[in-house]
Amino acid sequence: MAEKTIYSVQSVERSLNLLEAIAGCENGIRIKDLAERENLHLSTAHRLVSLLEHRGYVEQEPESKKYFLGMKVLQLQGYLFKSRRLNDVAAQELKRIVYSLGETTHLAVLSEDSVVYIESLEGVGSVISRAPIGKKVHIYSTALGKALTAWKPQDEVERILHRTEMAPKTPNTITDVQAYLNELSKVKLNGYAVDRQEHSMISCCIAAPIRDHRNEVVAAVSVSCPAHDFTKESEDRIVRELMSTAYNISVKLGYSH
Amino acid sequence: MAEKTIYSVQSVERSLNLLEAIAGCENGIRIKDLAERENLHLSTAHRLVSLLEHRGYVEQEPESKKYFLGMKVLQLQGYLFKSRRLNDVAAQELKRIVYSLGETTHLAVLSEDSVVYIESLEGVGSVISRAPIGKKVHIYSTALGKALTAWKPQDEVERILHRTEMAPKTPNTITDVQAYLNELSKVKLNGYAVDRQEHSMISCCIAAPIRDHRNEVVAAVSVSCPAHDFTKESEDRIVRELMSTAYNISVKLGYSH
DNA sequence: TAGTCAATATCATATTATGAAATAAGGGGA
């Protein structure tokens, strides 16, 4: 928590702002609009974006002149997995879950205030489709979110929630900070988190934390299953599989407590 | 092709260099080594990397002080519009291939000089394992590379090859620019590309181009199969499936020629 | 064909990023 001094390098910050702005534009954006939106002079925006383009971070569609996010990002992402070892280690285990349970599974980490999917495997014939890798969801309505935050310091969780609008996704969604914190106590007690149609009416989800050598929760695995199949029995079966999977992955990451 | 002037913004370029350097370090890297490697003064490197850290692009492991790629990259990837649309659209079709052929399939795009995998599905019980998403491979030894470059202007392909060391991966690898260009003519004639143990002795691979509304090749799908199973019959069967898959995806992307 | 709007390029200048040097924080050895 010890606050580090924050350095500012104007041109770099502007570049990152531009990159993220372009990233957020599904249909691309023209340089002029971009400059306006970011309050930059046209020539400045153009110079910075040209550089990003040259480096492959953004691409310009020749005919519309609109800028889109570039494929370089994918390459970076490829390195991310390698560097984190998580994926390599987790891939085998996820496959095993899918084979044994036939349900869709996800691997996710916490990034800033969000749950970010970093791997997913769709159950053969499963009704629940996998989330695209890189997708962000809120912490408050998902089992993964609960599993990823349950062991964090409470004040940190509160801070995240205060920055988040806890809009109800379904009638079951937890929309109250205190209620969420209570839920987290249960998660810690059980060792796993459950989403009972809180994110979507069609599915329920169970998630378990993955820990590294420091005993820190660094990721979480989940299994989703159709709400109408979610009985006490299936829940127990999934929990058993999931906990052992999460444990195996943790051990491979160096966890030994 | 008209050469654009390349702008340079020192601090931004340095930041991107640092980001990419960190990305390439599987085991993380300390600021001092990073500064040395990039020929930057320690304080400059530190300032820039701190900024990247603050923005979530890199993360510093507290005890070792080493820097790793951050999770922000995943969020960006989630925004990758083109590829996401591509992924959504392609996912269904890839699944179909896996079901019908039982072989591992890949979806890739060209980024800079490389083939980059953006989606992969492993065939149930297949010997060929899927490449990790984000992985880069050279264009000259893979069916995907051929499919992605065959319809590009020849001079562009030549330029890529001249920047690439065409090292033989197997005795079958094409290591000569002219031979590769000839191969591309065949690809264009057939409408699909084949790798006959050119990248690895254990597998063969067939790839077909995916086009968008402009008729441009924007991606390619491939099916890999064990070399010993690669008969004329299996080739035909795969080609048939693959071509219709590539066509379906193209149509969904707006292709209509 | 002229006129408009947006993208791209050039360039002098002031702002900003820089490197040097100081400080803080660990970590290992005596």
Added chain:
DNA sequence: TCCCCTTATTTCATAATATGATATTGACTA
């Protein structure tokens, strides 16, 4: 336990660099 050495972090004056104004090019429309 304490000291020394290494490395991370911070500060700050200055020169180099990024900036915005302006000019040019190009594409589209009426």
